[in-house]
Amino acid sequence: MSYPVLPRWLIEAYMVSMKYSPSETGHFDGQRGYGYISIEKFVDAAREVNAGLARPSDFDASGYPTIANTVLTTAILNAGRVSLDEKRPVGIRKSEGVWILE
Known part of the structure; x- marks a missing residue:
């Protein structure tokens, strides 16, 4: 399987949106970074839709992408x-x- 080669600027832009350095205790500390929050919100919304608790259109007013x-x-x-x-x-x-x- 081959994957597209992403431009360096795109990779760097994504990398600065995540926090990769560990916390003071050495654990993952990127939970508040932009990229992480976006993925977290998507997963939460998908779980609600899959569980029948929400419809995709319910998230239009929430500011979700x-x-x-x-x-x-x-x-x-x-x-x-x-x-x-x-x-x-x-x-x-x-x-x-x-x-x-x-």
Whole structure:
């Protein structure tokens, strides 16, 4: 199995978001780092959904990075990619609940 080679800047950006140094007692101490909290929230939400205690849409109002909460960010990133690739401005508009690149 082969894996994609990630750019060094991406690896470094992820690494600075986690705390890798041990606590004063030598134990893992990264529980409050950004990357750890994101993964922890995802796992907690997945457990609730799998247990039938919640629906995925229940987390839209919580600030979790759900599809509903990240679709505009994804459209912006995609518009930037298209703009760079095609060397032209790319607009974004919403039509009937769907973000469209122009």
